Amino acid sequence: MSSRVWIVCLLVSPLSCGQKTGEVPDSGAPPPDATTALPGGGGMDPNPTITFAQVAKAVGIDRSNEPASANIFTSAGTIAYGGWLADLDGDGWLDYYGVNHAQLPHLSGLFVNNGAGGFGKNLFTVSLQPSQVNPPSMDISNEMKFVGDLTGDGRVDLYFTGWSGEGVMCANQGVVHGSDWTGPGYRCFGTSDALDFADVNGDGRIDVLGFDVPSFDVYATYYSHTASYFWRLNNGDPNVNNWPTTQRFLDLRVTNPFSPTPPFVDLDGDGIPDKIVGIPVPDDGRRGPYKTLTAGKQVYLGQASGSYVMKSATGLEAIMAPISHIEDVNDDGCLDIGTDDTGYRDNQSWYIQNKTGTKCNVTFTATPRTALPYYPGFKRYNVDIDNSGLLSKVVLIHSGYGHNDGQPTGVSIYRKLPDGSYTVLRPAQNGIQITGTESSEFYADNLSPGDWNDDGLVDLAGTGSGTMAGTDMGHGLWTSGLVTTNGWIKISLPTVTGFFTGTATIEVFAPGAVGDATRQITAPRTLATGRAWASLGYHLGIGTWPSVDVRVTFPDGHRFVRAGVARGARITIQ
Ligand SMILES: [Ca+2]
Ligand SMILES: [Ca+2]
Ligand SMILES: [Ca+2]
Numbered sequence: 001m002s003s004r005v006w007i008v009c010l011l012v013s014p015l016s017c018g019q020k021t022g023e024v025p026d027s028g029a030p031p032p033d034a035t036t037a038l039p040g041g042g043g044m045d046p047n048p049t050i051t052f053a054q055v056a057k058a059v060g061i062d063r064s065n066e067p068a069s070a071n072i073f074t075s076a077g078t079i080a081y082g083g084w085l086a087d088l089d090g091d092g093w094l095d096y097y098g099v100n101h102a103q104l105p106h107l108s109g110l111f112v113n114n115g116a117g118g119f120g121k122n123l124f125t126v127s128l129q130p131s132q133v134n135p136p137s138m139d140i141s142n143e144m145k146f147v148g149d150l151t152g153d154g155r156v157d158l159y160f161t162g163w164s165g166e167g168v169m170c171a172n173q174g175v176v177h178g179s180d181w182t183g184p185g186y187r188c189f190g191t192s193d194a195l196d197f198a199d200v201n202g203d204g205r206i207d208v209l210g211f212d213v214p215s216f217d218v219y220a221t222y223y224s225h226t227a228s229y230f231w232r233l234n235n236g237d238p239n240v241n242n243w244p245t246t247q248r249f250l251d252l253r254v255t256n257p258f259s260p261t262p263p264f265v266d267l268d269g270d271g272i273p274d275k276i277v278g279i280p281v282p283d284d285g286r287r288g289p290y291k292t293l294t295a296g297k298q299v300y301l302g303q304a305s306g307s308y309v310m311k312s313a314t315g316l317e318a319i320m321a322p323i324s325h326i327e328d329v330n331d332d333g334c335l336d337i338g339t340d341d342t343g344y345r346d347n348q349s350w351y352i353q354n355k356t357g358t359k360c361n362v363t364f365t366a367t368p369r370t371a372l373p374y375y376p377g378f379k380r381y382n383v384d385i386d387n388s389g390l391l392s393k394v395v396l397i398h399s400g401y402g403h404n405d406g407q408p409t410g411v412s413i414y415r416k417l418p419d420g421s422y423t424v425l426r427p428a429q430n431g432i433q434i435t436g437t438e439s440s441e442f443y444a445d446n447l448s449p450g451d452w453n454d455d456g457l458v459d460l461a462g463t464g465s466g467t468m469a470g471t472d473m474g475h476g477l478w479t480s481g482l483v484t485t486n487g488w489i490k491i492s493l494p495t496v497t498g499f500f501t502g503t504a505t506i507e508v509f510a511p512g513a514v515g516d517a518t519r520q521i522t523a524p525r526t527l528a529t530g531r532a533w534a535s536l537g538y539h540l541g542i543g544t545w546p547s548v549d550v551r552v553t554f555p556d557g558h559r560f561v562r563a564g565v566a567r568g569a570r571i572t573i574q
């Protein structure tokens with residue numbers, strides 16, 4: 001980390017760290033080169049050059065480069081099923097985890113960032129060790145469900161899902177020293193798949209929505225959503241099987257609006273969980289070619305009195321396809337419903353939630369993909385791709401089932417403009433090539449944003465076709481080559497770590513405008529337990545402002561303001 005200098009600001013002595021709260025620095029006026037006005041009153045580069053280069057194999061993402069103690073490498077059975085950036089060893093640099101579809105020895109990848117533009121050897125085989133109690137089925141763990149701190153020690157844990165309803169939770173043991181390697185060590189436990197991760201009982205510990213594995217049924221669990229689900233309530237034990245469970249969902253509250261699932265979703269925004277249930281049909285042909293269809297969907301709204309009340313005329317009554325995504329896909333503050341006949345690999349069909357005034361009213365209108373503000377495709381990521389402070393959409397578009405409306409296969413970047421519209425960069429322009437020599441996408445592709453080389457430009461890890469050039473059979477790392485006059489800052493909050501109740505918020509304002517919601521430079525960043533830890537650096541684009549004012553609200557309500565944070569600054573606030 002010698003190349004990076006962080007300025008430490010202490011909560012107890014704000015005057016030791018920059019200007020006094022409320023002071024208006026000389027740099028308050030928008031810089032002269034800004035020709036595009038932003039909502040915050042500043043400017044942004046109107047013509048950034050956005051390109052990415054595939055560097056994965058060149059910087060060391062190569063699973064065959066293992067310590068000798070991992071024994072003989074074999075790549076038989078390789079299917080890249082996700083690439084993730086996360087600081088696994090806690091040194092502040094983003095590391096790389098590549099999931100294989102069946103995590104047998106050698107097939108997945110765990111690479112520690114060396115802080116000098118590359119990654120070390122593949123530690124997957126030596127790092128992830130099975131627990132003797134509740135041993136995992138690593139051969140059927142095949143997809144990442146959650147990357148975060150499930151044990152409250154500030155270290156990044158991993159939760160995988162597999163076939164047959166099974167899941168694997170790997171608890172980070174901290175840095176361990178093997179015979180010929182040093183790196184993060186993981187102990188892995190077998191458990192059920194998980195549908196949601198959030199602190200639902202308000203004790204500051206992140207909980208997990210699971211179900212009973214012996215009675216697992218794929219149709220009931222994933223398509224009709226009529227399975228017997230329960231929340232595992234975190235008690236701090238690294239073995240998730242030792243957490244107490246509850247099925248009294250109406251005693252719980254929806255605290256994380258970002259990972260809803262039909263059995264536990266707050267559609268009307270009152271914090272009380274609602275649910276969407278499909279009407280099951282027998283497996284006699286009525287479930288359709290993918291065995292996913294139901295006879296329609298019913299919506300139940302949770303009441304403060306502790307019961308569910310069915311809502312009629314929601315617009316979902318005749319929807320037969322399974323709900324595969326619940327997201328606010330059009331960014332209007334109300335959750336929308338995405339369905340996919342295949343269950344998991346096609347571009348979704350969308351039912352947009354309507355509003356009465358500003359309130360989400362739990363009725364839905366079928367809306368063509370092409371009628372949305374950007375083309376939503378298969379998966380969407382909010383990324384400040386150009387450091388403008390605006391969140392652009394990086395979209396994976398699938399063509400395998402013909403529901404791509406003429407859009408090109410692969411990654412399109414919809415760059416957000418100050419007026420709320422988007423301008424699109426297609427795969428041939430942005431340099432993100434995920435199809436290799438295939439004619440169509442590989443359906444398990446993914447992206448994971450993060451600044452792996454710490455140059456202030458957001459990069460993308462991920463996977464695509466096994467024939468992608470410059471990769472170890474589909475494990476990709478696209479490094480940003482952004483050229484722009486926009487700038488950035490990075491904020492570190494080392495005390496916002498472990499288990500905590502409430503949330504922390506980072507807000508960035510125009511100079512002298514702290515607290516003025518109309519003069520925010522970028523969307524506030526809200527941090528919840530399990531999704532925030534000491535070594536995370538929060539990257540924030542600031543457009544062409546020479547400096548900005550930063551306000552942090554800590555979980556206990558304390559606020560800290562640092563005025564005059566210069567572009568390119570790295571600030572630690574504690
Ligand atoms: Ca690291
Ligand atoms: Ca509700
Ligand atoms: Ca919406």
Ligand SMILES: [Ca+2]
Pocket residue numbers: 450451452453454455456457458459479480
């Ligand atoms: Ca970068």
